[in-house]
Every structure is written in C-alpha cells, then in structure tokens.
Amino acid sequence: MSLTLEQVRRIAELARIEISDAEAESALGHLNRIFFLIEEMQAVDASGVEPMAHAQDLAQRLREDRVTETDRRGAYQAIAPETEAGLYLVPKVIE
Amino acid sequence: MIDRTLKQLAQALSAKEISSVELARLYLDRIDRIDPRIKAYITVDREKTLAQAAAADARRAAGEAGPLTGIPLAQKDIFCAEGWRTTCGSKMLGNFVCPYDAAVIERFNAAGAVMLGKTNMDEFAMGSSTETSYFGVTRNPWDVGRVPGGSSGGSAAAVAARLAPAATGTDTGGSIRQPAALCNLTGIKPTYGVVSRYGMIAYASSLDQGGPMARTAEDCALLLKVMAGFDARDSTSLERPAEDYARDLEKPLAGLKIGLPKEFFGEGGEGCDAGVMRRIEEALAEYRRLGAQTVEVGLPSMKLAIPAYYVIASAEASSNLARYDGVRYGYRAPEYDDIIDMYMKTRAQGFGEEVKRRILIGTYVLSHGYYDAYYLQAQRIRRLIAGDFAEAFKRCDLIMGPTSPTTAFRIGERVSDPVRMYLSDIYTIAVNLAGLPAMSMPAGFAEGLPVGLQVIGDYFAEAKLLNAAHRYQQATDWHLRRPTIG
Numbered sequence: 054m055s056l057t058l059e060q061v062r063r064i065a066e067l068a069r070i071e072i073s074d075a076e077a078e079s080a081l082g083h084l085n086r087i088f089f090l091i092e093e094m095q096a097v098d099a100s101g102v103e104p105m106a107h108a109q110d111l112a113q114r115l116r117e118d119r120v121t122e123t124d125r126r127g128a129y130q131a132i133a134p135e136t137e138a139g140l141y142l143v144p145k146v147i148e
Numbered sequence: 149m150i151d152r153t154l155k156q157l158a159q160a161l162s163a164k165e166i167s168s169v170e171l172a173r174l175y176l177d178r179i180d181r182i183d184p185r186i187k188a189y190i191t192v193d194r195e196k197t198l199a200q201a202a203a204a205d206a207r208r209a210a211g212e213a214g215p216l217t218g219i220p221l222a223q224k225d226i227f228c229a230e231g232w233r234t235t236c237g238s239k240m241l242g243n244f245v246c247p248y249d250a251a252v253i254e255r256f257n258a259a260g261a262v263m264l265g266k267t268n269m270d271e272f273a274m275g276s277s278t279e280t281s282y283f284g285v286t287r288n289p290w291d292v293g294r295v296p297g298g299s300s301g302g303s304a305a306a307v308a309a310r311l312a313p314a315a316t317g318t319d320t321g322g323s324i325r326q327p328a329a330l331c332n333l334t335g336i337k338p339t340y341g342v343v344s345r346y347g348m349i350a351y352a353s354s355l356d357q358g359g360p361m362a363r364t365a366e367d368c369a370l371l372l373k374v375m376a377g378f379d380a381r382d383s384t385s386l387e388r389p390a391e392d393y394a395r396d397l398e399k400p401l402a403g404l405k406i407g408l409p410k411e412f413f414g415e416g417g418e419g420c421d422a423g424v425m426r427r428i429e430e431a432l433a434e435y436r437r438l439g440a441q442t443v444e445v446g447l448p449s450m451k452l453a454i455p456a457y458y459v460i461a462s463a464e465a466s467s468n469l470a471r472y473d474g475v476r477y478g479y480r481a482p483e484y485d486d487i488i489d490m491y492m493k494t495r496a497q498g499f500g501e502e503v504k505r506r507i508l509i510g511t512y513v514l515s516h517g518y519y520d521a522y523y524l525q526a527q528r529i530r531r532l533i534a535g536d537f538a539e540a541f542k543r544c545d546l547i548m549g550p551t552s553p554t555t556a557f558r559i560g561e562r563v564s565d566p567v568r569m570y571l572s573d574i575y576t577i578a579v580n581l582a583g584l585p586a587m588s589m590p591a592g593f594a595e596g597l598p599v600g601l602q603v604i605g606d607y608f609a610e611a612k613l614l615n616a617a618h619r620y621q622q623a624t625d626w627h628l629r630r631p632t633i634g
Contacts, residue, residue, distance in 0.1 A: 056512075064512045065508060069470075069495055070508070071492035072496065083566055084505070087509060093451070095521060095525055099525065104531065105530045105531035106354060108534065108583020109340070109384075109386060111341075114383070125248075129477075132247065132477045143475055144487045144489075146487050
C-alpha cells in the first residue's frame, strides 16, 4: 500500500492541520515508510482473536449521579485565549 | 549530599543534619550552575520550591513528617501542577499555567515532597530522544553530544546530573525505561492502572502509565508507594489494596527463574549492539551467582509489537490531541479567516513535526473503511502479545533482557528518520501493549556509556521486580557511578 499526496492532504484536512505542499511531500515519504512497517502486522491472520482494548479487561465503573465538581469557571477561563461574560469566544460560525 | 539516595536524604532530614530549605537551595543552586549545559528543566520556580520546602520544615517541626517530607523531586512536564506552567514539551501549551493538580502531584504534595521544577520531554511524550521538545534538546550528562533518551529525557538527565535526587516519568512505549537505561538510572513502569492518569497529559490512553525514576530500586519502591493508588477520576484506575513495594526488597533470589526470550537474545538479538549484549550477559551471570536460574522462553509475536504500537498509539493520540483547538486554553494562531481556518492554523503552528506525523497516521487508521484493517487488527495483535507473555510466565518468574538495543545515540543522528527512532523501543514496547510492569536498571557501561538491564514481571509483580533489582544493586555498584559534570 502506498498513500498519495492527495490522501495526505485529505488526512491533514480531517485532522484540522494546515499543511503546505512541501510539508505534504515530506509527510508522504515518512508516512509511507511507517505504513510499510505497519503492513507486517496486517499480513498476520488473527481473525479468531478477540481484540484487546485494556490489559485488565475492566468494566466501566458506575457512580452516583450527583454534583462533585465545584464552580471554577473563573480559574479555567483565565487561561483561555479569548472570553467574554463567561463565554469562550471563537470566530463567527453562523452569519 | 548530592550523591545520597532518597532514603539517606530522609535520614539526614530527620536527624536535622540539613533542613528541607537548605536541601532545596543546594539543588536549585546546582540547577542554576549546571543546567544551562544539560537543559533538563523547562521550568524552575525558586520561590515556589522554597515555599514548599519551608512548609515541609514546619511540618517536620510539628512532628508530622513522613518518609518523603522535605525531599526535593523533579516532575516531568506532563504532570499538571496548579500554578505551574505545564507545557508537555509543546508550543501548544507553552503558555499553559495549569489550574489544577494531577493525582500524582496531589499525592506528592500530601506526602510533603518539594517540587524542584518541571523537566523537559519529547513533545506530548512522542519520541525516544527528547529532541522533539519545543524547548530544545536535553543533553545526556554522560556525553553532552548525545541524547538522554526519551520521552522522559529531562527527568533522566536531571537525576543523572544530580540536579534532583529522583524524578517522575511516564511510559507509553518505553519512555521511563529507555532514558533510565541511557542515563544510568533505575526506573519502573508499573502495571497499567496502578498509577492514576488524572492530570497526566494524555498521549495514548490505553498505554500511558506514570512511574518513578531514581538511582536505586529502594528509592523507586519508596516513590511508587506514594504514586500508586485507586483514583475514581481515572476510568482505568485499578481498585486494589495499598501495597508496600519495599516489602520484598531483601528477599534472597535463590530459586528465582529468569526467562530469557529468544527474540531478545537469539535470532532477534542481532539488532542489539554487541557491547550492550555483553553487559546483559554479565548481569545475567551475576543473577546466577545470586542463586537465580535462567530458562529460555519465546515471545513469537514480539516482532509485531512496533507496528501494532504505532497504530494504537497514533490512533489514540489523534483522538486525544483533538482537544487542542485554540478555544479553551493553550496556543491560538494570531491570524485566521474563520473558525476552521483558526483550528487549522492553530494546530499547524502549535504542534511539532513528529506530533503532526502521529496525528496524521492516527487520523488515517481511524478513518472510514480502515478501522478494522488497522486499529482492530492491532488490538488483536495486542492480545497475541499479551498471550505470549502469559505463556512465558508459566515457565519463569521474571523476564530479562536489554532495555535498549544501543547506548545513547548522538544528537541529530536519528531525528530525521522516524522509523529508525521507533526501532530504539524494540524491547520496551511489547510490555506496554500487554500492560505489564517492567523496569530498567544500570548494568555497566559500553564505551563509557550506560547500559540498562530490563526486567519484566507478570501483572502486579512490582515488589518482585524491585526485589530482583535491589539484590543486584547490593552485589554491584553500577548504579552508584556518576557522570563527571560539575
């Protein structure tokens, strides 16, 4: 398998990372070498094997539905790029 | 004083030979003097450190000191600490002053430990050399032209250069063990789920695990006792009774069965430097003298660990790092047209090359139509690898081999060749996929550079690992060697 430059641009767009033509070219070479390494794994027939997400195969814990967090909006918004009246500001999305 | 272990420092503090403030000053002064040559730390805050040290002295005066009260420690800059800049080695978090403490930091604070500063690391813990940090390359105190390993390279260099008596690290594919090996330290990655990941900036959530890096196994046991414990805020934290990891340190090793995977030694061993392998063989001979036996075991799926790791880790990273969008915290590009453009420029400017590469791999393997072929297949391989270890542990108590196939490599030598860099984790990665505990400890030198012996245990065998390491450290003095710097 080999990626194309077009695919690299599309992946970068999905990942929301702006990428120049030169960066796309360089990424293409690196990614193809990495996927060459990954292909070794794909050649293995593991069809009967149950996929493993976690070593301990834990079940998700349940907790009581009650408020445990305190209001720290001021502290959290103090480090935001742009806020106003307790809201996070972003460029206008809807005209 | 700077060559003392945590245990010895605790004794000095309790005997009033030195105060916590004096001890913190001693290390801060060394950092001022020596760190410009090593660059182990990203952030040092003298006032904050000394205030913590003064509080530790007051606590001791009130008769409430514990074993770590007043002990200075370096923290990897992946652990959030309230009021401290926490960068994770990235421009993306270059201005991020964290509003809360990670579970690990809370636990050290409760124990009265003193934070010396935040150590350098590969950006978002993605790397094996600390060269991908936005804040510059950390240098190996054994040879400043070489890397300290990574991703916890700043922590490793700080402890090796005596800029901290011990430090924390995190290990997703070898990031505690490999830098410990390259800098002549003892470091342990616990069983997945033993140390809370709350406030530990996420890379690959199903693999990330925090742990201590120190000079002796005994110090690691002391630190791990503080770090470990159930935390409801981490959904994969394990509910287990508290353990004294030092309980078996002195146990004799007679009858211990050490498994030697043929994939590390025989046919797979050709990737390992001869000088490294000689030190490993000598360490095994020492274990036989201590009464252990060695048996050959097989880990046939080991060769698939690197490909499976890069699929799983990249997939999880692409998902975890989606949070860096320039909206709520961290970097935001100064100029953009609309919201999509803001995301694209923020992420293009805020992330470094290796991080972008892994996000791209992860985005691709998780994209429509590829999930089964990559991520699910990698998870199947993961179970095969865990199964190999389970089989091996039917025949042995611990597994040993090299931590890294080479000693510290030269700065710049591998950074432009990601695949070659990835191969430096060939012996460590399978352990993370299986979720097992493992450590690295000093086993001598090859051409003047440290060699690490890796010891892998079955689930929850931390005390047994530390026992094996401690007995070896009673019989050898490799772990006491220090680089000639300052």
